[in-house]
Amino acid sequence: MDGPSPEPGAPEPGTPKSGTPDAVDRAAVEAFLYREARLLDDGRYEDWLALFDEDGLYWIPGLPGQTDRFGAVSIVHEDRTVLRMRVRRLGHPRAWSLMPLPRSSHLLGNIAVAAAGDGTVEAVAALQVALYRAGDRTRYDGRQTMRLRPNGGDFRIVLKRIDLIDCDGVQGVMPVPI
Amino acid sequence: MPVPRDSSSQSGASPAIGPAEIAALVEPDRVHRRAYTDRAVFDLEMARIFGRAWIFVAHASQIPRPNDLIRTRLGLHDVLATRDGDGRVHVVGNRCTHRGTTLCSVERASAASLVCPYHAWTFGLDGTLRSVPHRKSMPDSFDIADPRLTLFRAPRVADYRGFVFASLAADGPGLEEFLGDMTEALDNLVDRAPDGEIFQDGGIFRLEYRGNWKLHHENANDTMHPGFVHESSVNAAREDGRDYAEPVYDEHQAHTQLLSNGFSVREWQSLGLKGLANGHSYMDGFYSQGVLSPDRDDPLSRDYRAALEAAKGRAAADAILGMDRFNNLIWPNLNINAQYQQIRIVQPVAPDRTIVQAMCFRLGGAPEGMFHRAVRFLTNLSSPASMIFADDVEIFEKVQAGLADGSREWLDQSRGHDAPVDAGAGGGGAGNGRLASPGTSELPIRGQFRAWLDYMTA
Numbered sequence: 001m002d003g004p005s006p007e008p009g010a011p012e013p014g015t016p017k018s019g020t021p022d023a024v025d026r027a028a029v030e031a032f033l034y035r036e037a038r039l040l041d042d043g044r045y046e047d048w049l050a051l052f053d054e055d056g057l058y059w060i061p062g063l064p065g066q067t068d069r070f071g072a073v074s075i076v077h078e079d080r081t082v083l084r085m086r087v088r089r090l091g092h093p094r095a096w097s098l099m100p101l102p103r104s105s106h107l108l109g110n111i112a113v114a115a116a117g118d119g120t121v122e123a124v125a126a127l128q129v130a131l132y133r134a135g136d137r138t139r140y141d142g143r144q145t146m147r148l149r150p151n152g153g154d155f156r157i158v159l160k161r162i163d164l165i166d167c168d169g170v171q172g173v174m175p176v177p178i
Numbered sequence: 179m180p181v182p183r184d185s186s187s188q189s190g191a192s193p194a195i196g197p198a199e200i201a202a203l204v205e206p207d208r209v210h211r212r213a214y215t216d217r218a219v220f221d222l223e224m225a226r227i228f229g230r231a232w233i234f235v236a237h238a239s240q241i242p243r244p245n246d247l248i249r250t251r252l253g254l255h256d257v258l259a260t261r262d263g264d265g266r267v268h269v270v271g272n273r274c275t276h277r278g279t280t281l282c283s284v285e286r287a288s289a290a291s292l293v294c295p296y297h298a299w300t301f302g303l304d305g306t307l308r309s310v311p312h313r314k315s316m317p318d319s320f321d322i323a324d325p326r327l328t329l330f331r332a333p334r335v336a337d338y339r340g341f342v343f344a345s346l347a348a349d350g351p352g353l354e355e356f357l358g359d360m361t362e363a364l365d366n367l368v369d370r371a372p373d374g375e376i377f378q379d380g381g382i383f384r385l386e387y388r389g390n391w392k393l394h395h396e397n398a399n400d401t402m403h404p405g406f407v408h409e410s411s412v413n414a415a416r417e418d419g420r421d422y423a424e425p426v427y428d429e430h431q432a433h434t435q436l437l438s439n440g441f442s443v444r445e446w447q448s449l450g451l452k453g454l455a456n457g458h459s460y461m462d463g464f465y466s467q468g469v470l471s472p473d474r475d476d477p478l479s480r481d482y483r484a485a486l487e488a489a490k491g492r493a494a495a496d497a498i499l500g501m502d503r504f505n506n507l508i509w510p511n512l513n514i515n516a517q518y519q520q521i522r523i524v525q526p527v528a529p530d531r532t533i534v535q536a537m538c539f540r541l542g543g544a545p546e547g548m549f550h551r552a553v554r555f556l557t558n559l560s561s562p563a564s565m566i567f568a569d570d571v572e573i574f575e576k577v578q579a580g581l582a583d584g585s586r587e588w589l590d591q592s593r594g595h596d597a598p599v600d601a602g603a604g605g606g607g608a609g610n611g612r613l614a615s616p617g618t619s620e621l622p623i624r625g626q627f628r629a630w631l632d633y634m635t636a
Contacts, residue, residue: 060563063381070550073381073538076563077554081420082432088414089565095410097572170384170533171562173571 029113029123032155033146037106040177045087048177052080053149053156058177060162075167075174083177090176097175102133104178108144120158121148127162129178140178141165193218197635204627207592211581213630214390214589220529227510227633228253231456232336232343232356234512234523235259235269237539239340239377240286245303248286251525252332252344258282259342260303263290267337269344270305271330281329292329305329339368340376341512359612360458363506367516369498372482372489372543376519380553383536385562389574391510391526392626394534397570398505398513399459399622401446402593404439407573411565412440428554429476435558436565449617457509457629459622462614464504465517478547485543509626518555519548530578536560591627594619 039048052058062073069077078086089095110126127144130137142164148155162178195218203210203219212219235250236259247260249272256272258281272281274294281292281301291308292301300309307327310316321327332344336353341364343353354361368376387394397403405412415436422430450462487495506514513522520538527533536559538552559566580586599621600614615621 062383062557062561071380071546071553073383073553073561074557075383075561077557078432079427081418081426081430082428085411085414085418085432085436086565088417089410092410092413094406095569096407096576097568098410168381168384170386172386173568174563175568 024113024115024121026113029121029148029155030111032148033108033111033123033125036146036157036160037108041104041106043101043103045090045177049080049083049087051155051157052083052160053151053158054080056080056157056159058083058160060164060174060178061167063168064163066163066167075164075171076177086177097173100134102131102176104132104176105130106178116147119149121150121155122146123148127178131176131178133175138172140174142167195219195222200634201631204631206624207595208588208590209627210588211584211586213627214392214578215529215581217529220526222634223630224253224526227630228346228526230345230347230350230633231510232334232345232353233510234341234508234521235332235344236342237340237376237378238267238337238342239375239379239539241267242377243288245290246286246288247282247303249282249284252346254526255330255346256280257330257332257344258292259344262303266304267335267342268304269332269335269342270301270303273330274299274301275307275327275329276310301329305331339364356456357508358454358456358458360454360460360506360508362501363460363503363508363514363516366498366501366503367514367519367539369490369494370486370516370519370544371541372485374489375542376539377542378537379540379549380538380556383556383560383562384533385536385560385567385571386527386531386533387571387574388530389532389571389578390529391524391532392630393574393577394522394524394532395457395507395509395513395626396623397574398507399451399461400620401441401449401451401461401617402443403570403573404441404446405443407569408436408439408566410569411436414565416440429551431551431554432558435555439566443618446617451615451617451619451621453613453615453621453625455629457626458507459509459625460506461504461617463502465502478545478551481545482541482548485545489543507622509629515555519552520556520560522560530582532574534560591620591623594621595624 036048036051056079058076058078059069060075062075066072090098107128108125112124114122116122123146125144127142129140131140142162145159145161146157147159149158200222203213233252235252235257236248240248241259241261244261244263244265247258250257250259252269257269258272260268260270262268274281274296276294276299277296279294279296281294292303298311299307302308305328307322310322332346333348334345336343338353338357338361368374415433418433420430420433449464451459452462453459483495483499486498490498501516504515506516508514511524519541520536523535525533525535536556538556540549558564594615597615597619613621
């Protein structure tokens with residue numbers, strides 16, 4: 001997949017950077033990733049939404065290696081103005097596909113962290129999400145690419161991209177953000 | 179060549195069901211649950227409906243060059259729509275005539291021939307067997323031109339303005355007769371392209387639900403459901419304070435799409451539903467309600483209108499952009515939204531399993547932004563994560579589950595049954611068997627079952 005990975009010539013993700021001006025606090029990035037996943041698993045969607053920066057984007061491409069966000073279909077392609085409606089709907093008592101609300105379990109692995117050059121940090125991880133709702137289990141597998149902007153000792157999400165291994169395959173309903 | 183029938187083998191012991199038994203399943207204002215749950219009924223649907231009607235299989239732009247092919251379905255059959263070296267389009271079985279092996283495992287390809295991965299039997303894109311390895315070990319009676327060694331070929335393939343349909347029946351009404359006035363919807367989609375060509379692009383959604391294929395069609399022009407099924411997404415948009423002057427990446431498109439299901443019952447009632455022969459139907463006057471009007475006054479819309487007027491003239495552009503229909507259903511497998519250049523294809527899998535494919539088109543000669551608008555519309559309405567479609571699918575599955583245990587025998591379809599149906603005029607130029615009713619009627623569902631009975635019992 002040729003997602004928003006580092007530009008040619010940029011260091012491979014995970015290359016040690018200590019001592020350089022771009023030094024990335026890997027532990028802090030990982031802690032942020034785990035917190036973001038935990039908020040989803042705990043159903044704290046308003047708090048999850050607050051992690052996105054003003055220009056933050058949540059993107060699940062519909063094609064493998066998709067580079068064009070506008071000229072090709074996406075499973076999700078939402079900025080904060082749309083995401084806040086999505087989150088609002090999650091709390092509605094008659095959102096039928098959310099009744100009962102699904103439970104999820106996120107697992108992140110193979111995390112690689114690198115400075116992205118524009119002051120942001122890119123964290124690429126293998127992602128597995130198990131979802132359970134009303135007797136049905138679903139698994140989502142893919143690669144998560146997070147672009148994070150440092151923000152007073154914490155981070156804000158500029159981009160959360162998930163490349164599902166079956167993004168162009170036959171899908172069921174994806175009822176909640178993963 | 180006999181039509182291959184494998185559905186009975188998939189179903190195990192599936193007792194045949196006779197015409198009288200089928201006819202008893204449909205009454206004017208109700209339908210028996212077996213029409214949705216019974217394997218024998220489903221098998222008969224595949225033979226009598228999907229085995230005879232014109233089924234949309236591909237768009238010509240998906241196989242633009244000689245030797246292009248796309249994998250698709252014709253009823254339950256895995257088929258390839260191909261364009262041979264001479265540019266002719268064929269629909270052939272994706273099964274080797276030697277051992278039944280699946281020939282093509284990718285969605286799209288370009289190849290001068292189809293080579294079986296098992297023993298390299300090689301077929302032309304028209305389905306004829308071209309070569310087999312080590313021919314001298316075949317018996318003397320082996321004749322490479324034997325029709326039995328040709329790939330299964332759909333007996334009839336026809337194209338209406340780039341929309342390729344196939345029929346498994348050698349005889350029957352021609353494509354245009356089958357389409358009737360639904361050609362107007364296909365015309366309108368194509369005519370929206372300033373240069374007269376449309377191109378499927380940008381990927382395809384494939385969503386599977388655990389419900390009968392007819393449920394999707396019955397929902398398409400049912401205007402009583404949105405206020406209830408989509409309440410959560412309508413509400414999310416309504417409560418979302420926003421400033422339309424604020425530029426956002428999607429031109430507030432998601433917001434307006436969610437809102438569009440929030441018509442009042444009175445507003446829905448003011449729409450016109452049109453029912454045509456063969457189960458086709460559409461909703462009239464949807465966009466004139468204003469919420470979702472695609473003919474907007476913004477720079478992109480103005481540029482697009484200018485391109486269309488330059489190509490076709492002012493009056494023609496007015497007529498093309500003025501056609502105001504939603505969910506043009508060409509029963510039994512195609513649904514068209516011309517305004518946002520998209521279609522859905524409904525593919526039965528089993529009595530309680532259906533795949534919906536959704537895709538959109540680029541308008542040749544239109545600004546690229548028009549395609550981006552179509553892509554966003556498709557994502558908002560037909561993605562597996564759609565805030566709208568997810569609730570429709572949930573309801574289809576609730577209906578299917580509700581019918582499965584046999585405790586409910588009948589489904590009601592009586593709304594509007596006793597209201598006068600306008601078979602003469604009815605706005606938008608009725609006639610030719612076109613029935614018109616107010617927006618809340620279940621007329622389209624009754625029309626689908628009239629067609630269903632015709633196919634199933636004749």
